[in-house]
Amino acid sequence: MDIRALLNVFKTQFAGFTVFTAIDILIVAYFIYFIIKLCRDTRAITLLKGIAVLVILLQVSGMMGLETTNYVLKNTMQLGVIAVLVVFQPELRRALEQFGRREFFVGEKNSDSQQNIAAIADACNEMSKRHIGALIVLERTTKLGETVETGHEINAALSSAMLRTLFFPNSPMHDGAVIVRGDVIRAAGCFLPLSKTSEISKELGTRHRAAIGISEVSDSIVVIVSEETGTISVAENGNIRRGYSKDELIIELTSKFTEKKNIGNFFFGNKGKEKKK
Numbered sequence: 001m002d003i004r005a006l007l008n009v010f011k012t013q014f015a016g017f018t019v020f021t022a023i024d025i026l027i028v029a030y031f032i033y034f035i036i037k038l039c040r041d042t043r044a045i046t047l048l049k050g051i052a053v054l055v056i057l058l059q060v061s062g063m064m065g066l067e068t069t070n071y072v073l074k075n076t077m078q079l080g081v082i083a084v085l086v087v088f089q090p091e092l093r094r095a096l097e098q099f100g101r102r103e104f105f106v107g108e109k110n111s112d113s114q115q116n117i118a119a120i121a122d123a124c125n126e127m128s129k130r131h132i133g134a135l136i137v138l139e140r141t142t143k144l145g146e147t148v149e150t151g152h153e154i155n156a157a158l159s160s161a162m163l164r165t166l167f168f169p170n171s172p173m174h175d176g177a178v179i180v181r182g183d184v185i186r187a188a189g190c191f192l193p194l195s196k197t198s199e200i201s202k203e204l205g206t207r208h209r210a211a212i213g214i215s216e217v218s219d220s221i222v223v224i225v226s227e228e229t230g231t232i233s234v235a236e237n238g239n240i241r242r243g244y245s246k247d248e249l250i251i252e253l254t255s256k257f258t259e260k261k262n263i264g265n266f267f268f269g270n271k272g273k274e275k276k277k
Contacts, residue, residue: 051080116158116183117253123163124225124232125246133227134167135177135207137192138253142218144186148179151190158183167225177210193217195238204240211235221256223249 054077061070120136127134137144152173156162158180166188167174173189180186192210200209211222216238224233224240233242234252244252 051077054080113183114254114258117250117257119158119160120163120180120223120253121246121249123160124223124249126160126164127167127225128230128232131227131230132164132167132169132225133174133207134163134223134225135192135211136163136223137177137179137190137211137214138221138223138257139179139181139186140219140221140257142220144179144181144214144218144220147177147190147192147214148187151176151179151187153187154185156185158185177214197238200240208233208235208240212238212240215239221253223253 054073058070058073058077061073120138124134124136137147154166162185163178165171166178166185176189177192178185178188179190193213193216194206194209195213195216197212197216200212205226205228207226208224211224211233212235214220215222215235219237222235224235225231226233231242232244232249233240234244234249235241236256
């Protein structure tokens with residue numbers, strides 16, 4: 001076959017291929033990538049493997065003419081869709097919320113001033129030295145009105161002194177979470193949803209599990225100070241990183257609240273996924 005004949009074959013095969021066909025393929029490929037990324041390192045990945053096996057068996061049984069087996073597999077998969085919706089409702093909800101929080105356009109993030117970030121870091125550093133437990137939720141695009149209602153509305157100006165006062169041992173609101181919106185402390189003594197994941201280290205207590213829980217259902221950044229060890233941690237997107245110093249915490253919060261949006265974040269998400277430790 002000469003080159004001209006080979007080119008004619010390719011031309012025939014791709015005669016109907018247009019720009020819109022390419023866009024269609026890219027959209028489907030992105031959604032497949034998005035689903036795999038969400039399911040990675042979760043119990044849902046086992047489900048996906050099981051579905052893949054059923055699909056293969058369904059195709060093989062159809063090709064081999066195994067009508068009874070094919071009929072059973074078809075009905076099993078139909079019932080399986082309902083079972084998936086029921087069993088994996090938390091994961092599906094989290095996936096839709098994450099998709100809804102993704103940014104479509106380039107621009108500036110809502111920026112907290114460096115003064116507010118410094119106040120949070122200073123308060124956490126002082127509480128860390130004294131082994132005072134703290135749970136500070138920094139609200140971003142996902143509004144936390146329902147969480148605010150579980151505590152006591154304050155609407156006070158954000159400051160290091162106010163945060164340390166709220167978490168002072170035996171104070172009325174020290175045992176819950178503080179919700180911060182911009183430069184305002186919206187509420188204190190709030191209850192957060194506990195994470196149900198089994199991947200959290202056994203050495204982490206209820207405070208850390210609550211921080212991970214609220215970060216799973218919102219795009220909030222959560223700062224935790226351990227009462228037992230004084231360790232400062234940060235939770236985001238269902239993951240937690242521990243062992244921050246004051247300066248490291250300032251750098252981390254600055255990067256989260258003052259960096260520019262990148263359109264690539266919509267397609268590929270945030271880089272450097274943190275681990276649950």
